[in-house]
Structures are given as C-alpha cells and as structure tokens.
Amino acid sequence: xxxxxxxxxxxxxxxxxxxxxxxxxxxxxxxxxxxxxxxxxxxxxxxxxxxxxxxxxxxxxxxxxxxxxxxxxxxxxxxxxxxxxxxxxxxxxxxxxxxxxxxxxxxxxxxxxxxxxxxxxxxxxxxxxxxxxxxxxxxxxxxxxxxxxxxxxxxxxxxxxxxxxxxxxxxxxxxxxxxxxxxxxxxxxxxxxxxxxxxxxxxxxxxxxxxxxxxxxxxxxxxxxxxxxxxxxxxxxxxxxxxxxxxxxxxxxx
DNA sequence: CCGGTTGTTCAGCG
DNA sequence: GCGCTGAACAACCG
Numbered sequence: 371x372x373x374x375x376x377x378x379x380x381x382x383x384x385x386x387x388x389x390x391x392x393x394x395x396x397x398x399x400x401x402x403x404x405x406x407x408x409x410x411x412x413x414x415x416x417x418x419x420x421x422x423x424x425x426x427x428x429x430x431x432x433x434x435x436x437x438x439x440x441x442x443x444x445x446x447x448x449x450x451x452x453x454x455x456x457x458x459x460x461x462x463x464x465x466x467x468x469x470x471x472x473x474x475x476x477x478x479x480x481x482x483x484x485x486x487x488x489x490x491x492x493x494x495x496x497x498x499x500x501x502x503x504x505x506x507x508x509x510x511x512x513x514x515x516x517x518x519x520x521x522x523x524x525x526x527x528x529x530x531x532x533x534x535x536x537x538x539x540x541x542x543x544x545x546x547x548x549x550x551x552x553x554x555x556x557x558x559x560x561x562x563x564x565x566x567x568x569x570x571x572x573x574x575x576x577x578x579x580x581x582x583x584x585x586x587x588x589x590x591x592x593x594x595x596x597x598x599x600x601x602x603x604x605x606x607x608x609x610x611x612x613x614x615x616x617x618x619x620x621x622x623x624x
Numbered sequence: 625c626c627g628g629t630t631g632t633t634c635a636g637c638g
Numbered sequence: 639g640c641g642c643t644g645a646a647c648a649a650c651c652g
Contacts, residue, residue, distance in 0.1 A: 419631075436629060
C-alpha cells in the first residue's frame with residue numbers, strides 16, 4: 371500500500387463517501403474513534419503517505435505504514451483498527467497508525483513538499499536539499515519533508531532513471547542533474563500511479579529487486595545505503611557517482 | 625515455512 | 639540535548 375501514489379488510489383476508492391455522515395465509528399485503535407460518530411466527512415485529502423479525513427473542526431490522519439490495508443463494504447478476518455459505517459455502506463482500515471489533527475491542515479502540512487500535489491514546488495525542494503550538502507541522495511529522496519510520498523521503490527527507480535549513484539553526496543551533484551532528480555521524483559510517482567492502477571507496476575521496475583541492468587546488462591548491486599539503511603538497487607556502470615575523478619573523464623570523447 | 629519488507633516512532637544508550 | 643541503534647508494530651509474498 372504505502373507510497374504516495376497508493377494513497378491517491380485509496381482516496382479515489384472512497385471518494386463516494388465525501389459529504390456523507392458517519393453513522394457509527396468503532397474500532398480497536400488507541401484514540402477516541404467514537405469522536406467521529408455522527409460527523410459529516412467534509413473532504414478527503416492526502417499529503418505524501420498520509421491519508422486525511424477532514425471534519426468540521428478536526429481531521430483524522432491515517433498512515434498505512436508498511437502493511438496497512440483497507441476494504442470498502444467488505445470485512446477481513448482480522449478485526450479492523452477502525453470501521454466507519456454509513457447508510458448501507460462501510461469502510462474498514464487495518465494495521466494503520468492514527469492521529470487526530472486539530473484545526474487547519476494548512477498549519478500542519480507543507481503542501482509544496484508532496485510530490486503528488488499540484489502545489490509541489492521543485493524550487494522549494496531544491497532549497498531544502500541545498501541545506502543538506504553532506505547528505506546522500508538516497509537519504510534525501512526518502513526525506514518526507516522534501517519529497518513527501520516518495521518511498522523506497524520510487525527512490526530506487528528515480529536514481530536509476532536519472533543515472534545517479536545512490537551514495538552521491540548532495541554537494542557533488544551537478545545542478546542540472548539535481549533538477550532532473552527533483553522533476554523525476556514527481557514524474558515517476560505519476561508513472562507509478564498509472565502502472566499501479568493497471569496492475570503492471572512490477573513489470574516496469576528497472577532497478578528495484580532486479581539482478582541485471584536493462585541498459586548495459588551489468589549486475590545490479592544490492593546495498594543497504596545511507597543513514598536510512600534501506601535496500602538500494604543500482605548499476606555501477608551507468609549510475610554515476612559524482613564527483614567523477616579527473617583521470618576518468620575522457621578529454622576527447624569519440 | 626520462514627525470512628524479509630513499499631514505513632515510522634520511540635526508548636535507550638554513549 | 640544530540641545522534642545512532644534496535645525494537646516494535648504488522649501482514650503478506652516468495
């Protein structure tokens with residue numbers, strides 16, 4: 371479920387409940403689920419991997435973490451973390467983390483960071499990245515304050531598509547290459563969404579979980595990179611680790 | 625059948 | 639107070 375595009379799919383799946391009144395809210399969550407009983411759903415919003423159910427004075431933030439799931443008008447065997455009942459219909463959420471947000475969401479969320487949002491701002495992303503010169507690009511891509519919604523799959527694929535080595539330091543990335551990475555974090559996320567909806571996401575992976583580079587047939591390495599220590603798949607032949615040593619730059623190519 | 629993981633938070637430590 | 643590590647959570651896939 372978890373990366374940003376999957377949360378968009380969730381939003382679309384339950385869009386029909388927007389404007390509806392919750393007849394009953396129940397569940398085994400730690401917070402006061404019943405607070406939502408009788409409330410009307412004003413809107414659904416998303417920010418990165420957060421799914422937000424908006425009410426008049428507060429919102430519920432749902433994070434599906436690694437294994438969260440949901441069902442519309444269906445039950446799983448396990449008890450739901452919480453269930454919302456409408457007239458003749460219901461939504462069930464399982465294995466998710468919940469939190470209430472009081473007041474305006476604009477006070478909590480920087481919408482310019484969300485790669486799936488129309489307000490995503492590449493310049494704002496660049497300014498935040500510039501403040502982390504010693505950071506590794508593989509960690510930066512997973513930083514939700516910069517690229518909300520990007521998860522480990524998107525990270526791997528964006529680095530492959532832009533031919534950038536995951537352990538490149540931010541300060542060593544050429545400006546145009548950085549522009550490419552920022553733009554592709556958004557572009558690939560929309561490709562991810564399109565392919566996920568069509569159930570063909572996996573077959574479009576070029577580096578993630580792959581053994582061989584589709585560009586040059588060199589082996590794809592697997593390494594737990596950076597501070598985040600997440601699985602990272604990359605080709606050492608075509609993904610450039612900047613700065614490129616001077617004696618490796620050919621003076622007269624071809 | 626068991627190991628690994630599309631994610632995040634928090635306790636505990638030096 | 640900090641950064642780092644490991645645990646915890648949880649369910650499905652291969």
